[in-house]
Amino acid sequence: MIHVSSGIKLVALWLSKAKSAVVFTGAGISTESGIPDFRSPGGVWTKYRTVYFDEFCRSAEARHEYWNQKTEAHTAFAAASPNIGHQTIAKWEQSGRVRGVITQNIDGLHQISGSKDVLELHGTAREAYCLDCDARFSIDPLVEHFRQTNEVPLCADCGEGRLKHATVSFGQMLPEKTLERAYQWCQEADLVISVGSSLVVHPAAGLPELAKRSGAKLVIINRDETGLDSMADMLIDGSCGEALAAIDAAL
Known part of the structure; x- marks a missing residue:
C-alpha cells in the first residue's frame, strides 16, 4: 500500500494502461457541489425519524412524513451543478478510459455532467415512481405540489397510486x-x-x-479514512475534484 499524494502520476499510469476501469463514487464527490451529506450532523437524516419502506407502503401518515423530508432535501439537489470531479469522470468515459460509473449518490450529477453509463445503486432523487403501476415522473412538479398543498401527490396515471421518490429507502432492496x-x-x-x-x-x-x-488495483480518493484503506493500492487524501483533475492532467 502506498499512502502518498504524489501517487497521482502512478494512478494516471494505471488508468492509461487499464482495459476495464471503473469509477465508484459516494457522497464526498457531491458535497463539493454543495450537496450536504445527509448523514452529517444537522443533515436531514439526523433531524427527522427514519421512514422505513414497509411503513411508507402501509401508512398515509408515514408517506406524508417521507414527502416532508424529501421536499426539504430537494432544495439542495435542485441548486447543485456538477463539479470538476464529475466532469473529469465524464471525460474519461467519453474517451474510453473508463467503462462507466457505479454510484451511491442519488443526485444525478454524473448524468448532467455527460456520463452515459451510470449504475445508480440507491436510485435517483430526480424522479418519482408509482408503487402501484410503475409509472415514472419528474420530481420537480411533485415537490412543488407538496410545498403548495402540504398533500402527498398521487399518481397521475392510475389515479390513486402511491408515489415515492425513485430512491432506495431504508428496508428496501437495492435494484x-x-x-x-x-x-x-x-x-x-x-x-x-x-x-x-x-x-x-x-x-x-x-x-x-x-x-x-x-x-483489480484499488485506488481510494477520500478526505477521511475508509473501510477499505488497508486493501488499497493507492490512497489519496483530500479534495475529490482536485485529485481527479490532477490525475487527468498527468495522463
Missing part, C-alpha cells in the same frame, strides 16, 4: 438488475477508483472489495 451489472463490472475490472465514499455502507461498499479480490 437487482443494477446491482448485478455492478457486480459484473467489478469482477471484470482491472482498476477501480473509489471517490468520496466511506466504503462502509453495504452491499455497495463490497463492490470495490470484490474488484480488488478479483485482481
